[in-house]
């Protein structure tokens with residue numbers, strides 16, 4: 001599973017198939033050059049614990065009006081509530097619903113026959129990100145502890161393939177990400193938790209580089225000065241800001257951004273801050289997409305895919321939490337009153353947009369789609385058959401990639 005491979009094309013990237021065939025006959029074009037010029041770029045955004053209920057339905061009336069979770073109900077209502085469901089969606093995540101939801105694919109709106117779940121038996125983050133980035137479930141992962149992941153993610157594998165070395169960058173607000181991607185072994189570029197962002201060296205005449213150095217210094221300083229509400233997670237503004245600067249200066253082929261505020265504000269029982277973060281996350285998606293379309297290296301050549309690591313409970317008693325029946329008996333004993341686990345925390349959502357993504361809108365499903373299918377979908381968008389990475393990984397999502 002670890003041998004170097006050249007690209008294997010998918011059906012819909014005809015020029016890549018053609019050039020692959022040509023280079024196998026007459027290897028004048030190196031694999032690296034082929035990937036540089038033809039392979040679409042990929043941007044992955046993972047959002048921690050943002051429920052499908054808000055993503056596709058806007059503010060939840062029963063939580064919005066609960067003074068246990070909202071400090072100023074009038075203020076929050078004025079900003080996020082409307083009796084019309086479409087208007088509610090517009091107020092919270094307009095880019096997701098109106099732009100991706102029309103020009104791309106969205107999955108997971110369980111009120112409209114679209115269903116997707118995680119498959120791991122824990123329903124919390126480390127096993128979830130492992131599932132997303134390996135396409136498989138590892139039953140031995142039963143905590144969020146900082147343990148070097150024994151599993152090889154598809155990004156670690158990709159980082160060793162011709163043309164992708166050092167072309168992948170991962171940004172996360174959570175300080176466990178270097179362990180999920182086993183940075184020691186994988187050699188992946190990861191900036192996570194409260195790590196300073198290194199000043200970026202570039203050999204090109206990129207005018208962004210000079211500006212970026214000053215901005216990185218300032219953001220590193222602010223990161224040190226602004227207290228985070230959490231011990232292990234920084235504010236998304238820092239994660240997104242660092243990722244955007246990296247994108248503009250280094251122009252990687254694969255960029256991963258993990259946003260985490262939604263999960264932590266939910267755990268804190270702050271529904272107001274959770275909604276503000278969801279709205280800001282939507283603004284980041286819009287800004288990211290606009291930024292990509294204003295860069296020649298990415299314009300019309302970049303697919304963006306989005307997924308959540310887990311869902312949460314549905315009601316006032318349990319929306320803050322997420323855990324499986326197995327997890328509440330072991331790792332999450334603080335939730336042991338919920339004997340069956342947190343019902344609904346297995347429900348996740350997915351969205352995608354780009355030149356190789358169908359203009360489908362909501363994808364209705366007949367069977368539950370799985371978080372394990374993300375890895376193969378991501379690789380397919382890079383023109384790579386998932387079996388080259390791992391024959392045990394689940395197949396790509398059907399109905400997402402254009403034929």
Ligand SMILES: [Zn+2]
Pocket residue numbers: 049124125263264267322
């Ligand atoms: Zn959580």
